[in-house]
Amino acid sequence: MTTSPSPTYSMAMPGKRFPRISLGILLVLPALTAITLLYALPLLRSLVTAFRDNDGGWTTDHLVRAFSLYGRDVLFSIGVVSAALVLIAVISIAIAGYLVLGTTPWAVRFLRWLYRWPLFIPFVVSGQIARSFLSTNGMMNGVLIETGLMMSESAQSFLDWRGLVLTFAWKQIPFVTLLLAGAMAAIDRSHIEAARNMGASRLRCLFGIILPQAAPTLWVGLILSLVAMLSVLSVPMMLIAGNPTMMTSMMAHRITYYGDYGVANALGLFSYALTAVTAWIYLRLTLRREVAS
Amino acid sequence: MSTEALTLNDVTIDLRQKRILENIHLDVAPGSFTCLLGPSGCGKTTLLRAIAGFTPLSRGDIRLGRRSITHLPPEKRQTAMVFQSYALWPHMSVGENLGYPLKLRGVPREERVRKVAAMLERMELGGFESRTVTQLSGGQRQRIALGRALIIDPPLLLLDEPLSNLDAAIRRSLRSELRRLQKSLGITTIMVTHDQEEALQMADQIVLMRGGHIVQVAPPQTLYHQPADLAAARFLGVDNTVTRQTSDPAMASAATTFGFRTRDALINAPQHPAMLTRKGRVTECVYTGDGYQVSLSTERAELCATSATPIAPGTFAVVQVPQSALIPFGPDDRHLPPLDRQEDIA
Ligand SMILES: Nc1ncnc2c1ncn2[C@@H]1O[C@H](COP(=O)(O)OP(=O)(O)OP(=O)(O)O)[C@@H](O)[C@H]1O
Ligand SMILES: [Mg+2]
Numbered sequence: 036m037t038t039s040p041s042p043t044y045s046m047a048m049p050g051k052r053f054p055r056i057s058l059g060i061l062l063v064l065p066a067l068t069a070i071t072l073l074y075a076l077p078l079l080r081s082l083v084t085a086f087r088d089n090d091g092g093w094t095t096d097h098l099v100r101a102f103s104l105y106g107r108d109v110l111f112s113i114g115v116v117s118a119a120l121v122l123i124a125v126i127s128i129a130i131a132g133y134l135v136l137g138t139t140p141w142a143v144r145f146l147r148w149l150y151r152w153p154l155f156i157p158f159v160v161s162g163q164i165a166r167s168f169l170s171t172n173g174m175m176n177g178v179l180i181e182t183g184l185m186m187s188e189s190a191q192s193f194l195d196w197r198g199l200v201l202t203f204a205w206k207q208i209p210f211v212t213l214l215l216a217g218a219m220a221a222i223d224r225s226h227i228e229a230a231r232n233m234g235a236s237r238l239r240c241l242f243g244i245i246l247p248q249a250a251p252t253l254w255v256g257l258i259l260s261l262v263a264m265l266s267v268l269s270v271p272m273m274l275i276a277g278n279p280t281m282m283t284s285m286m287a288h289r290i291t292y293y294g295d296y297g298v299a300n301a302l303g304l305f306s307y308a309l310t311a312v313t314a315w316i317y318l319r320l321t322l323r324r325e326v327a328s
Numbered sequence: 329m330s331t332e333a334l335t336l337n338d339v340t341i342d343l344r345q346k347r348i349l350e351n352i353h354l355d356v357a358p359g360s361f362t363c364l365l366g367p368s369g370c371g372k373t374t375l376l377r378a379i380a381g382f383t384p385l386s387r388g389d390i391r392l393g394r395r396s397i398t399h400l401p402p403e404k405r406q407t408a409m410v411f412q413s414y415a416l417w418p419h420m421s422v423g424e425n426l427g428y429p430l431k432l433r434g435v436p437r438e439e440r441v442r443k444v445a446a447m448l449e450r451m452e453l454g455g456f457e458s459r460t461v462t463q464l465s466g467g468q469r470q471r472i473a474l475g476r477a478l479i480i481d482p483p484l485l486l487l488d489e490p491l492s493n494l495d496a497a498i499r500r501s502l503r504s505e506l507r508r509l510q511k512s513l514g515i516t517t518i519m520v521t522h523d524q525e526e527a528l529q530m531a532d533q534i535v536l537m538r539g540g541h542i543v544q545v546a547p548p549q550t551l552y553h554q555p556a557d558l559a560a561a562r563f564l565g566v567d568n569t570v571t572r573q574t575s576d577p578a579m580a581s582a583a584t585t586f587g588f589r590t591r592d593a594l595i596n597a598p599q600h601p602a603m604l605t606r607k608g609r610v611t612e613c614v615y616t617g618d619g620y621q622v623s624l625s626t627e628r629a630e631l632c633a634t635s636a637t638p639i640a641p642g643t644f645a646v647v648q649v650p651q652s653a654l655i656p657f658g659p660d661d662r663h664l665p666p667l668d669r670q671e672d673i674a
């Protein structure tokens with residue numbers, strides 16, 4: 036747009052060059068302003084708040100206090116999220132793999148129809164469903180006892196870290212599967228057929244040919260899921276009563292009961308750090324792939 | 329693994345309730361080179377994919393050597409297929425692509441490396457192991473795909489238009505290279521093509537297909553000189569047909585139609601009674617490199633012939649075709665005399 040004015044033109048009116056460049060800036064300005072005001076500034080502000088004391092001086096107090104008070108919750112969050120991510124990865128690979136490689140047409144069609152449902156259910160409702168499904172007198176235990184698979188005395192509540200992992204996975208698997216199945220379907224059919232022709236079973240095909248080509252998409256899905264899980268408040272609030280719990284719960288607690296934005300923002304910082312590390316790993320992986328090819 | 333014969337018996341295929349192939353019988357001798365030839369959409373790829381196990385049969389049987397492979401999944405069939413798109417895996421290097429079939433068979437690493445190097449050497453791509461496949465030219469990709477198929481010593485090689493993505497010059501050189509390689513390995517090979525010249529040059533046996541049926545199975549010479557029917561003849565470049573007249577050469581007494589190729593028809597040659605002769609007005613004369621192709625409008629048909637010198641449109645000319653170049657067809661448009669059953673299976 037602002038590039039390469041013809042030589043005669045710029046020689047004749049050298050003074051015009053500057054306004055033409057600023058016109059370009061003018062064009063991106065609305066978008067730039069929106070991003071700055073709506074995203075960059077609040078983010079920066081919350082980062083800064085994490086390092087400010089009440090008098091406006093710089094401090095690492097919040098960070099230290101956040102970690103001493105909620106260190107266990109941070110570790111708990113990392114544990115829950117990691118377990119959920121592993122579960123999400125395994126199951127979405129299995130579903131997407133079956134959608135691409137399955138040979139029973141009706142089963143593939145049925146699965147394609149079925150797996151998306153949780154996508155349309157909000158986290159709050161997922162939490163509610165999980166509550167009534169996983170509690171001591173919930174549906175899961177009810178069914179297990181009814182069918183005689185479990186004694187009623189040994190019924191226990193799953194409303195702890197296991198409930199969180201299961202609920203997060205249940206909510207995020209369809210999303211990651213949707214992305215992954217799309218990426219897998221985009222792979223040239225002949226790549227799969229060539230592998231099978233060379234003697235690869237369907238399972239070998241999945242892990243040797245399909246997954247390596249769809250892996251970048253899987254990473255994107257997992258990182259987005261990580262961000263979603265770290266920012267959901269309703270599910271941990273509904274499923275977990277005591278300690279330890281997810282960082283989001285503690286942040287909300289800190290703000291609503293103490294008005295303590297410093298510690299809350301310090302906890303937020305841990306979340307950023309966690310997603311940043313994952314994103315960095317992802318970028319490293321994809322960059323290496325691009326350099327190699 | 330030794331090379332094996334392939335037998336198709338009554339192979340019938342339906343895709344989405346539509347009959348694609350019907351009643352295909354075919355015998356392929358061990359070590360031979362067979363071409364599946366036919367117009368677009370006639371079912372060549374479908375037949376090849378059925379042999380490789382990617383398309384289920386509705387009926388019939390496929391045998392490799394003595395064992396039936398009809399109900400085996402693709403990975404158990406031991407057929408090696410080269411895809412039209414080559415289907416090289418982009419996330420693997422050239423060496424890994426070639427080595428993958430060996431890896432699947434549990435060949436130890438050192439042996440794999442050795443075999444891959446030897447195969448690359450054979451394909452005249454020595455030292456290409458660590459290249460990525462996206463860095464290869466079309467011809468190089470083609471050879472890697474071929475090498476990947478051959479590295480496991482398969483009993484049967486299936487090629488789906490392996491040369492059609494390449495430009496004419498490479499195609500010609502690869503044709504003879506491929507044929508030489510096939511002969512030296514002695515591997516039973518089936519190649520799909522819609523290029524009759526390619527089929528005639530390379531094949532021991534050509535399977536001419538049309539609309540899901542086999543029209544004719546014959547060696548190249550037979551197919552070229554005695555196409556089973558008029559439509560097959562047209563596909564093989566017989567672009568002129570004339571209705572028989574009493575003055576025509578006294579061959580194949582039951583023939584009602586003669587077909588001949590443009591290159592066999594001479595313009596204004598010395599008159600000869602043993603030749604088929606037609607007179608007509610020249611409508612067009614174009615230079616083709618070897619000479620001139622002359623179009624004439626005769627009493628009953630439009631004909632084409634070749635001439636060494638240009639002929640002005642509008643003038644009258646005489647077309648003559650030697651008896652040996654005439655292909656006789658009966659009233660049902662089938663070749664005369666009828667070809668023996670062995671060659672004409674459909
Ligand atoms: N998966 C499919 N489902 C339904 N019909 C199909 C399918 N694949 C191919 N066909 C049909 O089968 C017929 C034969 O197709 P095929 O690909 O075997 O032709 P071909 O001889 O290889 O043609 P070409 O020379 O153009 O490659 C075509 O009419 C095609 O429309
Ligand atoms: Mg085809």
